[in-house]
Amino acid sequence: MKIYPFRLKPNCDLKQTIKDFARDNQIECGFILTGIGSLKPAVIRLANQDKTSILSDKFEIISLNGTIAISGVHLHVLISNREGKTIGGHLDYGCINNTTAEIAIGTTQTWKFVRNFDSETNSNELEIISNDSSLT
Numbered sequence: 001m002k003i004y005p006f007r008l009k010p011n012c013d014l015k016q017t018i019k020d021f022a023r024d025n026q027i028e029c030g031f032i033l034t035g036i037g038s039l040k041p042a043v044i045r046l047a048n049q050d051k052t053s054i055l056s057d058k059f060e061i062i063s064l065n066g067t068i069a070i071s072g073v074h075l076h077v078l079i080s081n082r083e084g085k086t087i088g089g090h091l092d093y094g095c096i097n098n099t100t101a102e103i104a105i106g107t108t109q110t111w112k113f114v115r116n117f118d119s120e121t122n123s124n125e126l127e128i129i130s131n132d133s134s135l136t
Contacts, residue, residue, distance in 0.1 A: 001106050003033065008101035014039065014064075015075060015093050018103065022068045029111040032075070035064025037101030042079050043094035044087070052092045057081060061101065064091070068105060069113035072124060110135070 059079040066075035078088035
């Protein structure tokens with residue numbers, strides 16, 4: 001496993017920065033090891049919703065999880081507001097880093113993540129491909 005730690009500075013789009021990082025580093029099978037920081041605003045898609053919600057305040061990132069590849073990222077975030085109440089869902093574009101975001105991405109050469117359209121779900125879904133012939 002290879003680990004890529006990095007820090008986002010203020011006013012970066014969290015999802016776009018992670019997507020760009022995957023492209024720039026040719027990550028084919030990545031996953032979030034840890035992700036904390038703060039957002040202003042948060043843009044997330046809640047469970048069973050077609051549209052994203054824009055939450056216009058400052059939030060702490062409690063947890064960031066997901067799969068990362070050149071072909072696409074699928075990220076979930078858990079955030080808390082000033083009262084400590086939490087909400088989570090799919091991280092979307094427009095989540096702007098407030099003060100910092102500290103991210104560590106793990107990668108492996110054994111596997112490759114590809115996102116292909118799935119007619120059953122009507123979405124691009126994860127396909128996991130082995131790069132090791134002894135695993136197939």
